[in-house]
Amino acid sequence: MxxxxxxxxxxxxxxxxxxxxxxxxxxxxxxxxxxxxxxxxxxxxxxxxxxxxxxxxxxxxxxxxxxxxxxxxxxxxxxxxxxxxxxxxxxxxxxxxxxxxxxxxxxxxxxxxxxxxxxxxxxxxxxxxxxxxxxxxxxxxxxxxxxxxxxxxxxxxxxxxxxxxxxxxxxxxxxxxxxxxxxxxxxxxxxxxxxxxxxxxxxxxxxxxxxxxxxxxxxxxxxxxxxxxxxxxxxxxxxxxxxxxxxxxxLDYEEYDPATDKLIIKNYNKANFRREKSKNKVALQAELGLKKDEKVFMIGIVSRLTSQKGFDLIDYMIEQICQEDTQLVVLGTGEEKYEHLFRHYEWKYSDRVSANIYYSNERSHRIYAACDAFLMPSLFEPCGLSQLMSLRYGTVPIVRETGGLKDTVIPYNEYEGTGTGFSFCNYNAHEMMNTINYAKNVYYHHKREWNRLVDRGMSCDFSWxxxxxxxxxxxxxx
Known part of the structure; x- marks a missing residue:
C-alpha cells in the first residue's frame, strides 16, 4: 500500500x-x-x-x-x-x-x-x-x-x-x-x-x-x-x-447537491427543476427585498471581489447589466472600489440589485439554487469551483475562456444544440456584455433550449x- x-x-x-x-x-x-x-x-x-x-x-x-x-x-x-x-x-x-x-x-x-x-x-x-x-x-x-x-x-x-x-x-x-x-x-x-x-x-x-x-x-x-x-x-x-x-x-458532490441541500429553500433535481428551481428564486427575492417575479432573468455572482475575477469588466458595463429585465445578486468581499460599486447600484436600483458585502456559506448555496445564470468573467482562473457549483445547481455559467473555466464550461451552440454555458474569449467588456445579452435572449425567447442547457449542465460529472x-x-x- x-x-x-x-x-x-x-x-x-x-x-x-x-x-x-x-x-x-x-x-x-x-x-x-x-x-x-x-x-x-x-x-x-x-x-x-x-x-x-x-x-x-x-x-x-x-x-x-x-x-x-x-x-x-x-x-x-x-x-x-x-x-x-x-x-x-x-x-x-x-x-x-x-x-x-x-x-x-x-x-x-x-x-x-x-x-x-x-x-x-x-x-x-x-x-x-x-x-x-x-x-x-x-x-x-x-x-x-x-x-x-x-x-x-x-x-x-x-x-x-x-x-x-x-x-x-x-x-x-x-x-x-x-x-x-x-x-x-x-x-x-x-x-x-x-x-x-x-x-x-x-x-x-x-x-x-x-x-x-x-x-x-x-x-x-x-x-x-x-x-x-x-x-x-x-x-x-x-x-x-x-x-x-x-x-x-x-467538487464535493455530497455537500453540493440540490436534491439534498439543507441550506436551500426547495430541493430539486434534474427531473423536476423546471417546476421546482424557481421557488428558490422567489424565496431569495423575498429574503433580499427584490421585486418578486419568478420569470425575471437573475444573474448571480459569488466571489472574492478582486481584479483577478474580472470585476473591472463588470464595472465598465454595470449600467447595461442592471437593465430592467434583469436582477443581479452579488455575494463576497474584496477590494473597496468593487464593494462600493455594488453598494451604489443596490442603492440606485434597490428592486433589482442586491449587494451582500460579506461571506455566508448558507447564502452562497441559496444564490446557486435561485439564479438563472452565474457570471464569472475572470482574467485568469486556475480551476474555479463556482462554475462547477453552478452547473450542479442548474444555474447556467457565463464565463471567460481561461484556465479551468475553459476546461469545464462547453459554450452553447444553437445550431448543434450542444453546450452547458456561455463563454467569451477576449478580456473585453463589450464581448462579455454581448455574451450576457445572448444568454438573456435564449432565456427569454428560447425557453426550451435554455432548459436543455440546464439539463446538460446538471448531467455533467465534476465530482472528485x-x-x-x-x-x-x-x-x-x-
Whole structure:
C-alpha cells in the first residue's frame, strides 16, 4: 500500500480562506483506500473552531532548530470522515484570528511549518512514500528533504509533488532574512534554485526541487508557460514542463447537491427543476427585498471581489447589466472600489440589485439554487469551483475562456444544440456584455433550449471521482 501525506496551510472543515482548503479537504476521501493510505498535515491554528480542537489527541512533542532558534513542536491527531489529520502545534506561530498575516511573519511561520512537518514523521509511525505539497506555504519542504534531512536514512526515497493552486501567490521575501530564518546554506540561494529577481521565492524553490508538479486544470498548466499567466516563473515552468501535469479539481458532490441541500429553500433535481428551481428564486427575492417575479432573468455572482475575477469588466458595463429585465445578486468581499460599486447600484436600483458585502456559506448555496445564470468573467482562473457549483445547481455559467473555466464550461451552440454555458474569449467588456445579452435572449425567447442547457449542465460529472483516479495514476508513476 502506498502512503501519501498531504501538507497544506488550510483544510476544510478546520480552516478555510479559499479553494485550496476545499481541495485538500475533499480529495483524500476519494482516493482508493485499498491501495493508498492518505493522511493530511496542517498547522494547529488558534482560529480552528473549538468543536474540532476538542477531538484532537496529543501524539508527541519535541524541539527543532530553526536557524539559530529552538522552537517547540507539538503534534495533535484527529480522524475526520475516515481520514487521519495531523496538526502541528506552536502557539507563537499559529495564534491570531486568521491563518495568514503579514507576509514577513508568514515567511517565518511556514518555514517553521515545513521543517516541523518533516521532523515529526519518525515519531508518528507513518513514513510516507510521497509528500504532496500545496502552494507556496509548503515550498520549502522539497528543499529541506533534500538538504538537512538527507543525513537520516528514514527520509531516503521519499518523493515530493508540488501543486500550484494559484501561481500569483509565491511567498517572496528578502533573501538575507530568508537565509537567516530557514538555516539553508548559500548554495540554495542561486538563480536556478530559491532566488528570483533578487529575492527568495518559496514557491520557486518547491518547483525546482519537487519530483512532480501539478496544477488544477489542463488549460492552466498550458497558460502558465506563457509570460502573461506565468507570473515571472514561465521560464522555470517551461524548463520543467516534462514533470508538469494539469488535473482538474473536483467538487464535493455530497455537500453540493440540490436534491439534498439543507441550506436551500426547495430541493430539486434534474427531473423536476423546471417546476421546482424557481421557488428558490422567489424565496431569495423575498429574503433580499427584490421585486418578486419568478420569470425575471437573475444573474448571480459569488466571489472574492478582486481584479483577478474580472470585476473591472463588470464595472465598465454595470449600467447595461442592471437593465430592467434583469436582477443581479452579488455575494463576497474584496477590494473597496468593487464593494462600493455594488453598494451604489443596490442603492440606485434597490428592486433589482442586491449587494451582500460579506461571506455566508448558507447564502452562497441559496444564490446557486435561485439564479438563472452565474457570471464569472475572470482574467485568469486556475480551476474555479463556482462554475462547477453552478452547473450542479442548474444555474447556467457565463464565463471567460481561461484556465479551468475553459476546461469545464462547453459554450452553447444553437445550431448543434450542444453546450452547458456561455463563454467569451477576449478580456473585453463589450464581448462579455454581448455574451450576457445572448444568454438573456435564449432565456427569454428560447425557453426550451435554455432548459436543455440546464439539463446538460446538471448531467455533467465534476465530482472528485475522476480527478482522484488521475492523482492515483500520478502517485503510482512515482
Amino acid at each position: 502506498k502512503k501519501v501525506l498531504f501538507v497544506a496551510s488550510e483544510v476544510v472543515p478546520f480552516i478555510k480562506t479559499g479553494g485550496l482548503a476545499d481541495v485538500v479537504g475533499s480529495l483524500p476521501k476519494y482516493i482508493n483506500k485499498d491501495k493508498f493510505d492518505v493522511r493530511v498535515m496542517l498547522p494547529k491554528y488558534m482560529a480552528i473552531p473549538e468543536e474540532y480542537k476538542e477531538k484532537m489527541k496529543f501524539r508527541t512533542s519535541f524541539y527543532i532548530d530553526l536557524a539559530w532558534r529552538k522552537q517547540y513542536v507539538g503534534v495533535m491527531e484527529t480522524v475526520y470522515d475516515g481520514v487521519t489529520f495531523y496538526f502541528i502545534d506552536n502557539e507563537y506561530y499559529f495564534a491570531g484570528p486568521t491563518p495568514y498575516g503579514n507576509i514577513y511573519e508568514d515567511i517565518e511561520k511556514f518555514a517553521f511549518f515545513c521543517k516541523a512537518s518533516l521532523s515529526s514523521l519518525p515519531s508518528l509511525d507513518f513514513r510516507p512514500d510521497i509528500i504532496h505539497c500545496h502552494d507556496w506555504q509548503t515550498g520549502l519542504l522539497p528543499i529541506y528533504i533534500k538538504d538537512v534531512f538527507m543525513q537520516n536514512p528514514f527520509y531516503h526515497g521519499i518523493k515530493t509533488i508540488m501543486t500550484i493552486h494559484n501561481l500569483k501567490f509565491q511567498g517572496i521575501w528578502d533573501m538575507k532574512k530568508v537565509k537567516d530564518i530557514t538555516g539553508l546554506s548559500s548554495y540554495y540561494f542561486a538563480p536556478d534554485k530559491l532566488e528570483a529577481y533578487g529575492d527568495a521565492n518559496y514557491l520557486k524553490g518547491g518547483l525546482v526541487y519537487a519530483d512532480k508538479i501539478t496544477t488544477v486544470s489542463e488549460t492552466y498548466a498550458e497558460e502558465i508557460k506563457t509570460p502573461f499567466y506565468g507570473e515571472n516563473l514561465d521560464g522555470l515552468i517551461n524548463a520543467r514542463s516534462n514533470s508538469l501535469v494539469g488535473i482538474l479539481n473536483g 471521482n475522476s480527478s482522484a483516479k488521475k492523482y492515483e495514476e500520478l502517485y503510482n508513476s512515482l
